[in-house]
Amino acid sequence: MGVGISAHKLAGTVASLGAMGTISSVDLRRHHPDLMAQTGKSRDKALIDSVNLIALDREIQAANRIAAGGGMVAVNIMRAVAEYAAYVRQACESGAEAVVVGAGLPLDLPELTADHPDVALIPILSDARGIALVLKKWMRKNRLPDAIVIENPRHAAGHLGAARLEDVDQPQFAFPVVLEATLALFRELGIERERIPLIAAGGIHTHGQLSELLAMGASAVQLGTAFAVSEEGDAHINFKKVLAGARPEDIVTFMSVAGLPARGVRTPWLANYLEKEEKLQRKAGPKECTVGFDCLHQCGLRDGMAKAGQFCIDTRLAFALEGDVRRGLFFRGAEPLPFGSQIRPVKDLIEFLLTGRQPGDDPAFQATVHAAA
Numbered sequence: 001m002g003v004g005i006s007a008h009k010l011a012g013t014v015a016s017l018g019a020m021g022t023i024s025s026v027d028l029r030r031h032h033p034d035l036m037a038q039t040g041k042s043r044d045k046a047l048i049d050s051v052n053l054i055a056l057d058r059e060i061q062a063a064n065r066i067a068a069g070g071g072m073v074a075v076n077i078m079r080a081v082a083e084y085a086a087y088v089r090q091a092c093e094s095g096a097e098a099v100v101v102g103a104g105l106p107l108d109l110p111e112l113t114a115d116h117p118d119v120a121l122i123p124i125l126s127d128a129r130g131i132a133l134v135l136k137k138w139m140r141k142n143r144l145p146d147a148i149v150i151e152n153p154r155h156a157a158g159h160l161g162a163a164r165l166e167d168v169d170q171p172q173f174a175f176p177v178v179l180e181a182t183l184a185l186f187r188e189l190g191i192e193r194e195r196i197p198l199i200a201a202g203g204i205h206t207h208g209q210l211s212e213l214l215a216m217g218a219s220a221v222q223l224g225t226a227f228a229v230s231e232e233g234d235a236h237i238n239f240k241k242v243l244a245g246a247r248p249e250d251i252v253t254f255m256s257v258a259g260l261p262a263r264g265v266r267t268p269w270l271a272n273y274l275e276k277e278e279k280l281q282r283k284a285g286p287k288e289c290t291v292g293f294d295c296l297h298q299c300g301l302r303d304g305m306a307k308a309g310q311f312c313i314d315t316r317l318a319f320a321l322e323g324d325v326r327r328g329l330f331f332r333g334a335e336p337l338p339f340g341s342q343i344r345p346v347k348d349l350i351e352f353l354l355t356g357r358q359p360g361d362d363p364a365f366q367a368t369v370h371a372a373a
């Protein structure tokens with residue numbers, strides 16, 4: 001979860017409890033004052049990119065120290081980011097056990113990671129068509145994904161895997177439809193069902209949902225918003241309060257500058273931007289990157305793509321990370337959170353998802369869990 005929402009503390013803690021903790025690779029220098037001192041006001045893309053690779057390396061090493069050999073530390077890299085290939089290589093070199101790639105089709109991931117055959121490759125896809133495309137392309141290169149995240153754009157946070165805003169609710173993205181079609185695809189391609197675990201993501205907040213998804217053929221679930229608001233989440237406390245305190249009517253879907261639909265909380269900046277969006281889109285035209293970082297392959301603001309968002313996403317997400325409620329962009333999923341507006345430790349969240357019991361429900365159970373930990 002970028003920018004900086006899931007860094008070493010969150011990912012390391014999740015991994016230390018036996019799960020897979022994922023660091024978002026985007027613009028991690030923002031967690032390192034020495035790297036920000038070098039680049040805070042700089043428009044030198046090469047310099048910003050190079051310090052971001054240093055930050056990614058530091059975050060992976062720190063997460064691995066917290067994980068202490070527990071579960072897995074993974075790195076998420078968005079295909080839409082200009083330095084995607086460099087982030088993938090750095091993640092492998094710095095000791096990530098998996099790379100998880102979304103926001104575009106990672107058709108070239110097998111080649112990029114060829115020197116690191118032990119790193120698990122996990123694409124994030126939203127429908128059976130995308131899964132078929134990636135599988136067939138990768139099979140020609142003798143590689144299969146080590147797992148696939150199936151993210152439903154109807155419920156998820158941040159960038160959504162649908163081409164247009166009006167598509168996010170389409171029935172082809174529903175978990176039962178995608179899981180069934182994917183298992184049929186595996187049979188057609190001669191892939192054993194157990195060979196590629198399927199990880200459902202988007203809106204999961206109860207133990208019941210987890211059980212249902214496992215019964216439908218998923219092997220695991222991925223959560224975003226609930227971990228972002230956990231005690232160990234790497235963002236400012238205001239960030240967590242905005243996400244945890246949002247009411248259903250505060251959550252909006254809009255076009256991101258990366259040309260994909262996105263979901264977040266209607267905070268003052270977003271409300272104001274959405275009011276002016278049409279006017280800004282009418283005036284869209286190519287211009288220089290506002291901060292010289294050129295973070296995206298294709299940027300609606302810089303490249304003058306009128307259908308895309310017309311704001312600098314890097315700047316807005318950085319404000320949110322710092323807890324600037326007035327100026328930030330706060331990504332959030334559409335569904336309720338397991339603990340409502342409470343901010344609780346990661347351990348409580350994992351226990352709740354696995355058992356359905358709220359920590360504190362059963363003193364005997366608590367004693368067992370604490371003894372096991």
Ligand SMILES: Cc1cc2nc3c(=O)[nH]c(=O)nc-3n(C[C@H](O)[C@H](O)[C@H](O)COP(=O)(O)O)c2cc1C
Nearest residue numbers: 001002102156157158201202203223224225331333
């Ligand atoms: C604040 C925030 C930032 C996110 N950033 C990213 C990201 O950088 N890359 C990505 O693949 N997914 C990102 N996501 C999506 C999550 O990884 C996850 O798949 C999704 O939020 C699941 O839905 P949920 O939030 O309802 O659990 C983000 C989610 C949140 C809440």
Ligand code: SF4
Nearest residue numbers: 289294295299312313
């Ligand atoms: S203007 Fe576009 S490319 Fe430049 S930093 Fe902002 S979002 Fe990235």
